[in-house]
Amino acid sequence: MVRIKMVRREFLLDTLNGIIGIWTLVVGIGLGFIGLRYLWPTGKTIASTGEEKVRIPFSEITEGNAKKIVLRGKAAIVVNSGGKIYALSAICTHLSCIVNWSEGQKRVVCPCHGAVFDLNGNVIAGPAPKPLITYDVKLIEDAVIIG
Ligand code: FES
Numbered sequence: 001m002v003r004i005k006m007v008r009r010e011f012l013l014d015t016l017n018g019i020i021g022i023w024t025l026v027v028g029i030g031l032g033f034i035g036l037r038y039l040w041p042t043g044k045t046i047a048s049t050g051e052e053k054v055r056i057p058f059s060e061i062t063e064g065n066a067k068k069i070v071l072r073g074k075a076a077i078v079v080n081s082g083g084k085i086y087a088l089s090a091i092c093t094h095l096s097c098i099v100n101w102s103e104g105q106k107r108v109v110c111p112c113h114g115a116v117f118d119l120n121g122n123v124i125a126g127p128a129p130k131p132l133i134t135y136d137v138k139l140i141e142d143a144v145i146i147g
């Protein structure tokens with residue numbers, strides 16, 4: 001009788017250990033997969049949201065303002081300043097932070113390390129090694145086409 005209880009106890013403990021082991025393995029694989037996806041966001045994932053050309057109604061980009069868009073899978077910034085529309089990459093050429101339009105400075109500025117660009121993408125100040133990429137801007141009736 002004692003031997004049967006011992007076997008049953010061992011069986012239950014082994015079963016419980018097996019369930020805990022499988023559960024730990026499944027959770028570990030899941031967390032590992034999530035961690036890898038976070039650490040390696042691929043360009044392919046980003047590109048799936050991009051467009052070859054982007055149409056922006058004038059009403060969305062009034063004088064002195066800017067609008068950020070996704071163009072060909074990458075962040076871009078469209079600025080309306082001095083009666084002209086400019087379209088530039090919004091990815092800083094230093095360490096890839098997303099730049100902002102500063103109406104006060106009339107410049108594109110990077111919030112990370114202070115790079116400053118003019119509306120043609122040229123580096124004015126800061127650590128950025130190269131100018132921002134610029135995109136074609138076409139004006140149509142009530143909108144601009146970027147790209
Ligand atoms: S990432 Fe823009 S200045 Fe460093």
